[in-house]
Amino acid sequence: VITGAEARHIARVLRHRPGDRVRVTDGRGTEYQLELAEVRHEKVTGLVRARAANLREPRHRLTLALAALKGEKLVQACEQAAELGISEFLPFRSERTIARLSPARVERLRHVAVSALKSSTRTVLPAIGEPVDLSALIRRVPEFDQSLVAYEEETGVGLERVLNRSAKSVLAIVGPEGGFAPEEIDRLRAAGVVSFSLGPRRLRAETAAVSVVAGVLQLLGDLG
């Protein structure tokens, strides 16, 4: 049984009829082939004719923790990271983070994650975390096999050198436009987070975020 926006989409936009077959996902890794029985704007029902698990999903869990950027930059980075295959998007506040993340902006990120799931044909919906501060971010570190932070003052040690290829779960942290304060990097390192360089050119935070996600997934064999 499908209700809400997706029912309206099936009925009004895709104009499906009873008897049509559609592929739907629960966003938790299962894809269903449905044979539609009833198609109404507010409710669509169908019979499950086939199901498959974790199609087209990375084998590794990658959480992108990104400083709350201003305006559309955060949305853009979230969307691109969701397409590429992250499991979770976690916005955080730090000393040099200027932007506010209202509940409405977090809700917007959740919508973007759904649309990225559809456009990329993923079957797992990336979780959008509630914004956290650096202390709460650091408390998450033990959940992951490896935690990494892109640091602009780091020299010469790239992602390829530091990434642990046998990690099953990775936390990748990308700071705000103004970078991390030195004491913030000290706290991250003390918690076991490994810093790495994205090279000598200064990247905007959203470019850094997408490069890190693509880089980690590529090096782990999850991008082709």
Place this chain on the structure above:
Amino acid sequence: VITGAEARHIARVLRHRPGDRVRVTDGRGTEYQLELAEVRHEKVTGLVRARAANLREPRHRLTLALAALKGEKLVQACEQAAELGISEFLPFRSERTIARLSPARVERLRHVAVSALKSSTRTVLPAIGEPVDLSALIRRVPEFDQSLVAYEEETGVGLERVLNRSAKSVLAIVGPEGGFAPEEIDRLRAAGVVSFSLGPRRLRAETAAVSVVAGVLQLLGDLG
């Protein structure tokens, strides 16, 4: 001697005075330390106190050939690729390319390249090519040590497998939203272009473009 928009920027926005030291680049790899002598809105003059070559530039030449995407997507991809370190951005038309590239849009891309050079502190300005069709793109292939194309029908052969690590110059081709027609891929392959996969998830063209640029530069050791 600096004139035009950059002179106005130095005089009006940065409000420099005679005697101040500024770093400027010719966009061809040389960075100069200038001691300003005269600062006017239409003309700034200074004495070269130091110069350095190819600071913060990748050791490899990477040309990104990207299908002409609609609206801001092309601008965004050009900007991010320019920050990351491409040498040249080459928009092209293919069978399933819908967008038009007016001279005004090409001019816009040139402005974006200049602003990406400044924000990323590069010293080489990426060239923005005039839009070409697939035949003209194929004629460029012999200029490069290796030419690659991201192809969504390719399975299991990722960038890491196909990239020639000893290539000094790489042409990376990313198609339009609708993908390449099979006969276009045949023509590219016949010209020696190697196809590779970005994985089973469907990426929007601008996400694919940034991922390919970050991936090639990372694997060649030019991203940290």
